[in-house]
Amino acid sequence: MCKRLVCSISFVLVLGLVGNAWAGVLYSDSFDRPNSNTLGSNDNALGGIIVAPWVEVEPAATSIRISGNAYSAQGGNNNGYIDHKFTSAELGASFTIEFDVMPATQSNEWFNVQFGPEPASFTTSVDVNSDRVPFGFLFRAQTGFRMWDSAVLVGVNNTNIIDNSTNPARVKLEFDSPDGYSDGNTATVRLWINDVLVEDLFGSGDSHDFEWDRHTDGLYISFENNGSLEKLVDNLVISNALSVKGAVKPSPENEATDVLRETVLSWMPGEFAEQHDVYLGTNFDDVNNAAVTVDPAGIYKGRQSDTVYAPGRLDLGQTYYWRVDEVNAAPDLTVFKGDVWSFTVEPVGYPIENITVSASSANRDDEGPENTINGSGLDADDLHSSESAAMWLSSIMDPNAAWIQYEFDRIYKLYQMRVWNYNSSVEPVVGFGIKEAKIEYSADGADWSVLGTTHEFARGAGLAGYGSNTTVDLAGVAAKHVRITANSNWGGIVNQVGLSEVRFLYIPVWAREPNPDSGATDTNVDTILSFRAGREAARHDVYLSTDEQAVIDGT
Template sequence: MKKSLLGFVILCAYGTTAVAVEIAISTQANWWTQVAADREMQEIVDNVTAVPVQRFSAGEHDALADWVIAHTGNGVSDLLILCGVLPNTLYPAVNLQPDGSLLELFVDAGNCVINTGDWIFYVGSTGINGTAALPNVMDIPSMDMWDDNTPVTVTADGQRYTPSLTDFLTDRAIHLDALTNDWYAELILALAADGNRAEPVIVRNAVTGGRIGIFFQTADQDNDPRGEVISEWINNWYLKVVADPRVAGNPDPANEATDVPRDVALSWTAGQSAATHDVYFGTVFYDVNDAARADPRGVLVSQAQSATTYDPIGRLDFETTYYWRVDEVNAAPDHSIFKGKVWSFTSEPYAYAIANVTATSNGEPVDDAGPENTVNGSGLDAADQHSTMSDDMWLARPSDGPLWIQFEFDRVYQLHQMLIWNYNVQFELMLGFGIKDATIEYSTDGADWTSLGEVELARGTARTTYMYNSIIDLAGVAAKYVRLTVNSGYGPMGQFGLSEVRFMSIPAHARQPQPADGTVGVEPNTVLGWRPGRQAALHEVHIGTDLEALAPVATVADSSAAPEDLQYATTYFWRIDEVNEAEAVTRWEGDVWSFSTAAYGVVDDMEGYTDDVDGGTTIFQTWIDGWENGTGSTVGHLDAPFAERTIVYAGRQSMPLEYDNTAAPSYSEAVRAFEVPQDWTRHGVESLGLYFRGTRGSDGQLYVKVNGARIAYDGDPADLGRALWQPWNIDLSAVATDLRNVTELTIGVDGAGAKGRLYIDAIRLYPDAVELIAPTEPDAADLVGYYALDGNANDGSGHGHHGSLIGAPTYGPGVQGQAIQLNGINQYVDFGNPADWPAGRAARSMTGWAKSSVVDPGWRWIATYGSAGTGTAMFIGMSGTDLYGGGYADDVMLADFWRVEEWHHIGLTYDGDVARLYADGVEVTSAAKSWNLTRSRAHIGRQVNDLAEFWVGAIDEVRIYGRALSPDEMAWLAGRTMPMHKPF
């Protein structure tokens, strides 16, 4: 097999020695001076000497792109450093390629990109990407970093790996709570007081291994020690932890995690070539760090184990910091040991502070010092020391009966302790406003009260270092309300007050659901999990689609449950009630959580294939082609990468399928066998769908077979020759096979003499019925401009917006009758400024046929109207080979579409919220837009600006509508006559 032989040659070329990490620095700066950037980046070059470091200036972005391409998919975690500017060669500016850019492919291949200089990826070398670029690269739509002048404090890891890093103010931090889609914080060097905003920080994708980092994302602060800190991070962490593939990584719990359950099981990712693992575990850092097989120090808890998990014996202690290390041990003959990093975590506390407490009182506040001051943290510092300012406290005099202060929680809790800071003004020791004797009562409903008895509160110290000095044991009672009634104070003034009160509760409710509350895209075979209540013996699971009618479906002993046959594309609500009949409170009703299942199931998204022939993970080793099955098919490219990584519908890869039926057996098939049979009847599945993209000149009859049952493509046979991604959806109820036991899927093309190439992607199962697009002529009522261009530029819509010919264009054969011929130099049609064409955010559509005589760099336009401001125009046209619709500086586009002397029908619709771009009747892309068109000019063959952006070639049948056309109408205008499959 030539592909197998090629893979063997590649493997031999690399051998078994790991390729060294390399570092590239793009020195072009923004947000800080170029002089400072050059200086700091040179420090990195001078300080990092263990691996190659190469600098690329602003004039070397093409060479940088070559470097990125060469270091994508090479099996090494290479590093790219940016200085506030993202080169256009890596990510086309103004987000023109939101998916599949060289930068995204580089990160998704397991490499690392860091930025120093305000807001990573915001500024492109030829335009502004804004806030959209980072979400595009990370595939996290909500990712942002608005944080001007946020103080961050150096963490223990920051002190360990970057000793030159000091506390500073960041403008753009990573918000840790925004990390989704398999991203997590791998290394936090400095952290804000809220525990959520981190910078510098390295985040990692657990699936791809890619990393993104930020260092000193501040503007105009050129004296920051950027070069020193980044050099230290590279030398002390990146080259030791990341770049050395032989050590263990990706610890779970994450390094420095807090609130870790006491029954936690430790896990990690094995280092390269590790055969076994030595696990060290203890409560003293130096013991865990210094221990070895020859000196175990009582912390070598497992030696030479094969599993990448370790379950500590017995439950851990409450609120204790544990340290652990995993050494990776090679197999014979050397049994080399690679010492791991020491990780740490802190176990859960016994009780937790209750948030969202409301305080009320029957007393008359003194100087507006209301009871809310006892629960709002006013006057407390980070060390729980209270101020001596009276405005931070509660002070009141009785108004009707004994004075009381009442605390209300958001639900019933199992109460552990009440921590009290008594009144603490500067002269409290003379005034005696603090409460001395009090009665404590509790209630679940605010009506029926039970006394916990009388208590004596310790006096405030009248110092700013005052910490709580009264701890009231609440004995684990269940309560939603607690009331403190004053019996006496420390003085004779008849006024009484407190500084702060904090309630500690034992976690009795289920919490921390998995999937997290509100998660979308959950697989319907998911196993639900949660962190159990402390004293729960059983867990009652309630789940359903009606929030108001959740039914119990199971009672389980473990904190997990697998609901039966959840449906795709459905939102579920669920609740866990914690049950223990032996306790005073036998049931703790949980919160209601929700999740939404995935819109579809994946049969094959082509993402899992690699170029490892020896490992058996190439695309042609799963999809068996003519090299083995004797048909005319060839799956994958002959040279690595074997899967297609440029022409893709979704994700990073698609399957190239070349076919040649000029010889027997006159058909071509790619066949995938499923090792584990699939059940296509579960989760509400109704349809099998896939996307295919044809190539020019391809022909034949496309089909699929499920367990040998053949289904022919029922669309236009010419679709195989269209270089567009097109959906094909199959009604599974019509497939004559046992869909509960699908063992084989075939994609084929038959027809004697047929040849061509297809790209296959996104093979999915949908819970939707198949729908077709039926080409339908649009109603002319909303046609505000129509130009047949049959020898003139007259308006056939009846609105009288006739065009003026500029530069003496000519006419030639068109798609229908004649078409206008434009020279690309000075010829176009001018319509003035039609007053009744839709403007602002009004719905509108623009369509036309066009043929380009040249395909080279530069903007060229079929039809345009509006003005030359961001989002203030509407147009269709091209730039190089790319198809564009706009917009103006805020466009939608399809890459690599145009070829010389080919007629294409182009359409653009806007409904006030979403723009949709069509090519030859197929919707090729869409995006939410806030276009606000301002009428100024209207042209065929030229943009609405004063630049020389003229069409070269022919244009025919241009139409403007005062509404957004439907896919059915757009298909009719494109000359389609057969039904087309509607995307799900």
């Protein structure tokens, strides 16, 4: 038995997150799960886990910051690391790592945050094989903190900022690394304790410059208990691009294509932005040059507090440009002009890819009808060569009007047929290209209908670099088969006809792009099914079953 759900809606669903819910967060974990030696999940989508030997425990002490379950080092020198390599693309030009920590009270008990090129970089002690530990921070409860860089101690701060185990601290480390996270790239680090910037960081002001060492496009992050007493970690968050002033991370992504026509625009706001000026148009210069008070093209969409903007139904196939200026809060109301982003809306028609072809005849084996659908002779710009072996040419012995027939893998709602006529070097003299043709279509290959009247195909130039110069409107007919029968050619000299390339475009009227993907495994039991709706759909009949045939039959 198949469960059937009927959804009556008049809009296309937009998949994915919008707004600011995702902004900057790469990894987060509150550790509020049942105690386990094997940690199986965290609070975000990256999927990294902190690997044993650490375990989760319920803290013995009640704390403002550490509550519920926390992550605990159970004595002895050991490491726990996030089982995910944070790449340069994920981290961006800057990232932060924040956590609540409750170190032990004794001054010889250390808690370390380490950064390495691979899990093997993390040792059981800073002093053992320390040449493998490129970079890290060390915290002592009563003697402040220190930093080492490529196993060299570069600074010590003895300020007692984390005084005892009943007063855990919120630690934030911010890294600026505009050139990425590879060997030799320069970075800057800043440290906050309980939301206060440490102004004297190792005698070098409120920041420290260093070079990543032995890293390759990213890093692993480890937490180490160095000592015998328990240390607790809670509310871990790793984020990127948190200090930007302008809008970033547009959705759709910059230069995205095949975007839903009912898409909703969203972005990550600047850190201090209170409002946002939105610009949207179809001309780059208009969007780039417009201002709130200077807007001759009418592309300023207003000032708003939300980080999403719904432009309404957009034009199919159109490229749009948009910009978001971030407006700071009063009293300064500083405006940070944003970059101009672009996206292109889904086209009216998509190329049909699974096609078989036959013809009444072929002049030679290498001049068969398959040349009209296999892209032979076309370059990256869809311009055709003048090589006859990349085209179809009928036989001079064909007793009747020559024809070529195309069969698709399913019935499509047809939008257009684009034709590259015959284009060999002899075309200007002989004229093999089809001039007038009858076009027929069929859903089953047995019952045929004629499309309109006679259609004329423009003549090929007989030169390399020839672009399609005939477009036939297929008027949205539903068909699995299309047949072209030649009534005449351009030369009128010999009884042969040919074509270089034919491309069929369809209108997507059925559901596609399922999520989860078809055939996906290990899917979450609480997963929500989604799909890209057919363009003209007013409602959706959904079938779900463990019986594939029942779904196919709709029973």
